Amino acid sequence: MNFLDEKIQKDGIVKEGNVLKVDSFLNHQMDIDLFDKIGEEFKHRFADKNINKILTVEASGIGIACIVARHFNVPVVFAKKSKSINIEGEMYMAEVESFTHKCKNQVIVSKKFLTSDDHVLIIDDFLANGCALQGLISIVNEAGAFIEGIGIVIEKGFQVGGQVIRNLGYHLESLAIVESMDASTGVIKFRHQ
Protein backbone atom coordinates (compact mmCIF):
# COMPACT_ATOMS: atom_id res chain seq x y z
CA MET A 1 0.00 0.00 0.00
CA ASN A 2 1.41 3.40 -0.92
CA PHE A 3 1.13 6.61 1.12
CA LEU A 4 -2.04 7.66 -0.68
CA ASP A 5 -3.82 4.29 -0.43
CA GLU A 6 -3.12 4.45 3.31
CA LYS A 7 -4.53 7.96 3.63
CA ILE A 8 -7.66 7.08 1.63
CA GLN A 9 -8.14 3.91 3.69
CA LYS A 10 -7.87 5.92 6.90
CA ASP A 11 -9.83 9.08 6.06
CA GLY A 12 -11.86 8.40 2.89
CA ILE A 13 -15.62 7.93 3.24
CA VAL A 14 -17.58 5.85 0.75
CA LYS A 15 -20.90 7.40 -0.22
CA GLU A 16 -23.82 5.97 -2.17
CA GLY A 17 -23.63 6.51 -5.93
CA ASN A 18 -19.95 5.55 -6.30
CA VAL A 19 -18.74 8.74 -4.65
CA LEU A 20 -15.62 8.69 -2.49
CA LYS A 21 -15.45 11.60 -0.09
CA VAL A 22 -11.95 12.78 0.62
CA ASP A 23 -12.76 16.30 1.67
CA SER A 24 -10.82 16.10 4.94
CA PHE A 25 -7.51 16.04 3.03
CA LEU A 26 -7.94 16.52 -0.72
CA ASN A 27 -10.73 18.70 -1.94
CA HIS A 28 -12.09 20.81 0.87
CA GLN A 29 -9.56 20.82 3.70
CA MET A 30 -6.23 20.29 1.97
CA ASP A 31 -3.28 18.38 3.45
CA ILE A 32 -0.35 20.26 1.95
CA ASP A 33 2.30 17.78 3.11
CA LEU A 34 0.36 15.10 1.27
CA PHE A 35 0.04 17.36 -1.80
CA ASP A 36 3.79 17.81 -1.71
CA LYS A 37 4.32 14.03 -1.75
CA ILE A 38 1.84 13.83 -4.63
CA GLY A 39 3.87 16.44 -6.53
CA GLU A 40 7.10 14.56 -5.85
CA GLU A 41 5.57 11.32 -7.09
CA PHE A 42 4.27 12.89 -10.32
CA LYS A 43 7.69 14.46 -10.91
CA HIS A 44 9.23 11.01 -10.51
CA ARG A 45 6.70 9.33 -12.84
CA PHE A 46 7.00 11.99 -15.56
CA ALA A 47 10.74 12.58 -15.06
CA ASP A 48 11.62 11.99 -18.72
CA LYS A 49 8.97 14.38 -20.07
CA ASN A 50 9.57 17.88 -21.26
CA ILE A 51 6.68 19.65 -19.51
CA ASN A 52 6.29 23.43 -19.60
CA LYS A 53 2.70 23.83 -18.37
CA ILE A 54 0.18 22.17 -16.10
CA LEU A 55 -3.49 22.21 -17.01
CA THR A 56 -6.33 21.42 -14.63
CA VAL A 57 -10.00 22.28 -14.14
CA GLU A 58 -11.61 24.27 -11.37
CA ALA A 59 -12.26 23.89 -8.57
CA SER A 60 -10.72 20.90 -6.83
CA GLY A 61 -7.88 20.38 -9.32
CA ILE A 62 -6.37 23.80 -8.67
CA GLY A 63 -4.80 23.31 -5.24
CA ILE A 64 -3.21 20.01 -6.25
CA ALA A 65 -1.98 21.37 -9.58
CA CYS A 66 -0.30 24.33 -7.84
CA ILE A 67 1.73 22.14 -5.51
CA VAL A 68 2.58 19.73 -8.33
CA ALA A 69 3.73 22.72 -10.39
CA ARG A 70 6.33 23.59 -7.72
CA HIS A 71 8.02 20.26 -8.53
CA PHE A 72 8.09 21.00 -12.27
CA ASN A 73 8.78 24.74 -11.99
CA VAL A 74 6.07 25.55 -14.51
CA PRO A 75 2.88 27.65 -14.47
CA VAL A 76 -0.62 26.27 -13.94
CA VAL A 77 -3.57 27.06 -16.17
CA PHE A 78 -7.00 26.01 -15.01
CA ALA A 79 -10.05 25.63 -17.20
CA LYS A 80 -12.81 27.84 -15.85
CA LYS A 81 -16.36 26.71 -15.54
CA SER A 82 -18.38 29.32 -17.35
CA LYS A 83 -22.05 29.87 -17.88
CA SER A 84 -21.51 32.86 -20.13
CA ILE A 85 -21.34 32.55 -23.90
CA ASN A 86 -17.88 31.97 -25.30
CA ILE A 87 -16.37 35.24 -26.43
CA GLU A 88 -15.92 34.24 -30.04
CA GLY A 89 -12.33 33.60 -30.96
CA GLU A 90 -10.72 34.34 -27.59
CA MET A 91 -11.33 31.11 -25.74
CA TYR A 92 -11.02 27.37 -26.22
CA MET A 93 -14.17 25.71 -24.98
CA ALA A 94 -15.38 22.21 -24.12
CA GLU A 95 -18.50 20.80 -22.56
CA VAL A 96 -18.00 18.66 -19.46
CA GLU A 97 -20.59 16.65 -17.60
CA SER A 98 -19.98 16.77 -13.86
CA PHE A 99 -19.89 13.34 -12.20
CA THR A 100 -20.60 14.66 -8.72
CA HIS A 101 -23.15 17.36 -9.59
CA LYS A 102 -24.80 15.65 -12.57
CA CYS A 103 -24.89 18.83 -14.63
CA LYS A 104 -23.14 20.07 -17.76
CA ASN A 105 -20.60 22.87 -17.60
CA GLN A 106 -18.82 24.73 -20.31
CA VAL A 107 -15.15 24.96 -19.48
CA ILE A 108 -13.00 27.60 -21.09
CA VAL A 109 -9.31 28.45 -21.40
CA SER A 110 -8.03 31.68 -22.85
CA LYS A 111 -6.08 31.29 -26.09
CA LYS A 112 -3.47 33.55 -24.48
CA PHE A 113 -2.45 30.82 -22.03
CA LEU A 114 -2.33 27.69 -24.20
CA THR A 115 -0.62 27.55 -27.59
CA SER A 116 0.96 25.10 -30.01
CA ASP A 117 4.31 25.68 -28.24
CA ASP A 118 3.06 24.06 -25.03
CA HIS A 119 3.91 20.61 -23.67
CA VAL A 120 1.21 19.94 -21.15
CA LEU A 121 0.78 17.78 -18.08
CA ILE A 122 -2.93 17.47 -17.24
CA ILE A 123 -3.64 17.08 -13.51
CA ASP A 124 -6.94 16.29 -11.77
CA ASP A 125 -8.11 14.96 -8.43
CA PHE A 126 -10.40 12.15 -9.62
CA LEU A 127 -10.95 10.03 -12.69
CA ALA A 128 -14.37 8.42 -12.91
CA ASN A 129 -15.99 8.26 -16.35
CA GLY A 130 -13.39 10.47 -17.96
CA CYS A 131 -15.62 13.41 -19.00
CA ALA A 132 -13.49 16.05 -17.30
CA LEU A 133 -10.33 14.66 -18.92
CA GLN A 134 -11.96 14.38 -22.34
CA GLY A 135 -12.87 18.07 -22.09
CA LEU A 136 -9.33 19.07 -21.14
CA ILE A 137 -7.86 16.87 -23.87
CA SER A 138 -10.09 18.46 -26.49
CA ILE A 139 -9.01 21.94 -25.34
CA VAL A 140 -5.31 21.01 -25.60
CA ASN A 141 -5.91 19.52 -29.05
CA GLU A 142 -7.76 22.63 -30.17
CA ALA A 143 -4.76 24.69 -29.09
CA GLY A 144 -2.42 22.42 -31.04
CA ALA A 145 -0.43 21.82 -27.86
CA PHE A 146 1.08 18.44 -26.94
CA ILE A 147 -0.08 16.25 -24.05
CA GLU A 148 3.02 14.85 -22.35
CA GLY A 149 1.01 13.02 -19.73
CA ILE A 150 -1.99 12.91 -17.45
CA GLY A 151 -1.67 12.68 -13.66
CA ILE A 152 -4.65 11.67 -11.55
CA VAL A 153 -4.65 11.48 -7.77
CA ILE A 154 -7.48 8.94 -7.39
CA GLU A 155 -8.78 6.78 -10.22
CA LYS A 156 -11.92 4.76 -9.60
CA GLY A 157 -10.86 1.71 -11.54
CA PHE A 158 -14.35 0.24 -11.63
CA GLN A 159 -15.55 3.14 -13.78
CA VAL A 160 -14.70 3.40 -17.45
CA GLY A 161 -12.57 6.57 -17.59
CA GLY A 162 -9.16 4.99 -17.03
CA GLN A 163 -9.62 2.42 -19.75
CA VAL A 164 -11.01 4.98 -22.21
CA ILE A 165 -8.10 7.38 -21.69
CA ARG A 166 -5.43 4.62 -21.82
CA ASN A 167 -7.00 3.23 -25.00
CA LEU A 168 -6.62 6.68 -26.56
CA GLY A 169 -2.87 6.19 -26.07
CA TYR A 170 -2.18 8.78 -23.38
CA HIS A 171 0.43 8.26 -20.68
CA LEU A 172 -1.91 8.19 -17.69
CA GLU A 173 -0.57 7.83 -14.16
CA SER A 174 -3.00 7.43 -11.28
CA LEU A 175 -1.41 7.48 -7.84
CA ALA A 176 -4.19 5.45 -6.24
CA ILE A 177 -6.57 3.17 -8.11
CA VAL A 178 -9.67 2.12 -6.21
CA GLU A 179 -10.70 -1.32 -7.43
CA SER A 180 -13.93 -1.47 -5.47
CA MET A 181 -15.69 0.32 -2.66
CA ASP A 182 -18.78 -0.48 -0.66
CA ALA A 183 -20.96 2.23 0.85
CA SER A 184 -22.68 -0.16 3.27
CA THR A 185 -19.48 -1.54 4.84
CA GLY A 186 -17.09 1.33 4.04
CA VAL A 187 -14.56 -1.18 2.66
CA ILE A 188 -12.21 0.21 -0.01
CA LYS A 189 -10.00 -2.10 -2.08
CA PHE A 190 -7.05 -0.87 -4.13
CA ARG A 191 -5.46 -2.11 -7.32
CA HIS A 192 -1.83 -3.08 -6.73
CA GLN A 193 0.34 -1.20 -9.20
Ligand code: 5GP
Ligand atom coordinates in the same frame (compact mmCIF):
# COMPACT_ATOMS: atom_id res chain seq x y z
P1 5GP B 1 -15.26 12.17 -14.60
O1 5GP B 1 -15.37 13.38 -15.45
O2 5GP B 1 -14.02 11.35 -14.83
O3 5GP B 1 -16.52 11.31 -14.65
O4 5GP B 1 -15.20 12.68 -13.11
C1 5GP B 1 -14.10 13.39 -12.68
C2 5GP B 1 -14.48 14.64 -11.93
O5 5GP B 1 -15.60 14.42 -11.09
C3 5GP B 1 -13.33 15.04 -11.04
O6 5GP B 1 -12.83 16.28 -11.50
C4 5GP B 1 -13.92 15.17 -9.65
O7 5GP B 1 -14.02 16.52 -9.29
C5 5GP B 1 -15.30 14.57 -9.74
N1 5GP B 1 -15.41 13.24 -9.11
C6 5GP B 1 -15.63 12.06 -9.75
N2 5GP B 1 -15.76 11.05 -8.89
C7 5GP B 1 -15.60 11.57 -7.66
C8 5GP B 1 -15.63 11.00 -6.34
O8 5GP B 1 -15.84 9.79 -6.11
N3 5GP B 1 -15.40 11.85 -5.31
C9 5GP B 1 -15.18 13.19 -5.49
N4 5GP B 1 -14.95 13.92 -4.41
N5 5GP B 1 -15.15 13.76 -6.73
C10 5GP B 1 -15.36 12.96 -7.80
